[in-house]
Amino acid sequence: MQHLIIGILFLVIGTSFSFANAKVISSVKPIGFITEAITAGVVDTDILLPDGASPHTYFLKPSDLAKLKSAELVIWVGEDMETFMPTVLKNVDKQKQIELMAVPEINALLQISNEKHEDLQDNHSDSHHGEYDEHIWLSPAIAKIIAKIIHDRLIILYPDKKTLIDQNLNEFTLKLVETEQNIAKKLISVQNKGYFVFHDAYGYFESQFGLKNLGSFTINPAVQPGVQKIYAIQQELIERKAVCVFREPQFSPAMIEKLVSGTNVRIGELNPLGTGVIPAKDAYSQFLLTLTQQLLDCLDNN
Template identity: 75%
Template sequence: MKKFIILNVWSFFRFSIISILLLLINGMFIIANAKIVSSVKPIGFIAEAIASGVTDTDILLPDGASPHTYFLKPSDLVKLKSAQLVIWVGEDIETFLPTILKDIDKKKQIELMQLPQVKAFLRVGQKHNESKFHHENNHKDHFHNSEYDEHIWLSPKIAKIIAQTIHDKLIIQYPNKRAIIDENLSKFTTKLIETEQNIAKKLISVQNKGYFVFHDAYGYFESQFGLKNLGSFIINPAVQSGVQKIYAIQQKLKEHQAVCVFKEPQFNSAVIEKLVDGTDVHIGVLNPLGTDIIPSKDSYSQFLLQLTQQFLDCLDNK
């Protein structure tokens, strides 16, 4: 009798465990029902603008995380494998993605750095300038993305290409919703042009004010709007800055070449507080990933305007 009770308890326990696991797996697939998954939030903003009213979108990278240092979770793998379209930048930014994406159909992916239209607007990154000798002598057949600044979501010009590319993919996948997709693209482009004009006017007054950034990420935005970036503490946040670089920045701060030093919420930037101590240099915060902005039709423009205001909040203090 005792043995029978034990067997029944074990059977019930085993059934319960299996049931819970099935519920969890089903729950993960319900969570991961987005048809379009973007790697980082600003790309997700563009995807949401074009796909609004057509299909669901989702973003892989959570607020507060960096694409340079992120590790995929099991729920992320489910999202990626169940997505109808995955949009990502390139292997130098999202180092956590290439391995898993090898097992996903290329037709279900948009790797933005590989688009010919995007390549036409790419700027050489500081990373390549500072390590040209290393690349030329040790990585002659290295994938060419390493030469370029991959923070392409900070370029309104490239954002329009990304929007057009998503539009073209969605028309193939949802031919019966072409009118909505066309209208979404038109509204996005019109709104973005207005935003660019607005930003250009706002930033005229601070174009000659020098500053340093924690992380070399803003080149596209800075070159379009004529801002005066004097340098960055680090190029890749996964690699610490050398003593020489820190010393050089410290000297420039002492020589009053900069009015601001910008940190980022994604990274521990305690070095910045130490460097500006005893100077009249302001510390500002730049958020290149649009943390806390909720994806919507207008969220990409909101993201650019937020970044603009973050520049002004610090640079306009002088």
């Protein structure tokens, strides 16, 4: 019995130690899913932002700084997404980081940020976005490029693990192609059903799968919208024949209920950051399938 307890203690200590000293750190969870697929069996990984945190407003803790400092590789999106990263990473060797928005192959596939959508508030209301849509993890095409970039860097860092890293990339790509075909079939039935969102994050996914996003409403989740704002949104939902409005976890259900009151519009919830999905080899596909199901749960409700 004593041996068993000591063994478990070593296991627990070993696990926590490996995460404290993870060699590859991803900034946000969906990037971490791609990283996990390519690093499986090669090296320990960790994700900087915890579930529920927004990359736009996150404050780094001392433990985060320690993780970043000891990492062999840090993968992040770009300064308009993770506003806190440039300051922290200026002291980290450029060879030890990948800023995905700066990669030419990714840059070529970027979409303009869709702030031109029906925005019933001030134009500057979503000012943390730059010119381009930085939610690049919602593009399967860009995800494949990200996977290849991580693969190439890992081979330099761990040349003795090349065979496994190659195999991981191959498995990821095949699985993703299968997932894309699966999602395309699932979403055909809802391509003509219009909806509004509260966070304009889904452009890449919507373009690929032919979805009908009618626009986005910008509301501060912490502030109750006024009567005029509520009325304007209700009119917009009715006039544009919206089937659904998708909230995100930070919005109170009561606020959204008020906005759709007096309309036939259903309420759905979308999560662009993969909250609740456990990082694992197939987590990226799981993340896209979860998002697909969230869309279907609301749109395909005949």
